[in-house]
Amino acid sequence: MHIATWNINSVRARVDLVERFLRERSPDVLLLQETKAKDSEFPIETFLPLGYSTARTGQASYNGVAIISRSPIEDVETEFVGSEGPAEQRRLIFGTVKSPSGRPVRVCSVYVPNGKALDSPAYPEKLAFLRRLGETLSARGLVGDSPLMPLVVGGDFNIARDARDVFDPVQMAGKLHFSEEERTTFDALLSLGLVDLFRESSSEAGLFSWWDYRMQAFRRNRGLRIDYLLGNRLATQTLDRAHIDREPRGWTRPSDHTPVIAEFTNL
DNA sequence: ATGACTAGGTAGCCTAGA
Numbered sequence: 001m002h003i004a005t006w007n008i009n010s011v012r013a014r015v016d017l018v019e020r021f022l023r024e025r026s027p028d029v030l031l032l033q034e035t036k037a038k039d040s041e042f043p044i045e046t047f048l049p050l051g052y053s054t055a056r057t058g059q060a061s062y063n064g065v066a067i068i069s070r071s072p073i074e075d076v077e078t079e080f081v082g083s084e085g086p087a088e089q090r091r092l093i094f095g096t097v098k099s100p101s102g103r104p105v106r107v108c109s110v111y112v113p114n115g116k117a118l119d120s121p122a123y124p125e126k127l128a129f130l131r132r133l134g135e136t137l138s139a140r141g142l143v144g145d146s147p148l149m150p151l152v153v154g155g156d157f158n159i160a161r162d163a164r165d166v167f168d169p170v171q172m173a174g175k176l177h178f179s180e181e182e183r184t185t186f187d188a189l190l191s192l193g194l195v196d197l198f199r200e201s202s203s204e205a206g207l208f209s210w211w212d213y214r215m216q217a218f219r220r221n222r223g224l225r226i227d228y229l230l231g232n233r234l235a236t237q238t239l240d241r242a243h244i245d246r247e248p249r250g251w252t253r254p255s256d257h258t259p260v261i262a263e264f265t266n267l
Numbered sequence: 268a269t270g271a272c273t274a275g276g277t278a279g280c281c282t283a284g285a
Contacts, residue, residue, distance in 0.1 A: 009284085010275075212272075214271095
């Protein structure tokens, strides 16, 4: 089973790139972030002939997440536990899909707030978002030593985990995306029982998932690893490999992010 | 210190992204 995550930076502006990715990579599941489309504007009909169904939750202009899956998507959830009504910013979607061997797998597409700046009100909201995600996964029995079913969370976390994940650790020290507090909060989420699947496959530095559009950052490989696939214990124990697919960042009119892909055997 | 790109919504080119 292949599961991918990709911050697409507008699904309508890049519907052809999503289509190309589905055709060329044939993932079983593609988790999208920053779709920037209301549900009524999401091009679900483009993916149907390719054999994919879609669950999405979006809004105009900003945010928006989706699950694109070869198998039907069931038990869709789009709010944190304990939420009073729908969140204004559409950043979270869960669904249950079936693996090629017919087993249920819980998947989640998440778009963690950027935080804007360390002194912005958006910054504590970013940290709170990560904690609420952890509370939701715990409340649903999806993390810990004996989770209810395999879980793969994919998304743009807007945090680089360590020095290998930033182009210049000295320049980035203490900055947004790489502050101690952000990294500690992300670590706390992982300590609930989630594994950074890419790091199961590679300990190499300088492998990034995002490059700024400006200053030829991609050509110069000045990027960050801020997009992750996370597996709970049941998912991680069947992981074959995970990698960053750099190629789509070089396609015409690309997203500033590139996909991360995990391949599971016997999931 | 600032801006460098890009998309979306709107008709203010500005907000937001990272």
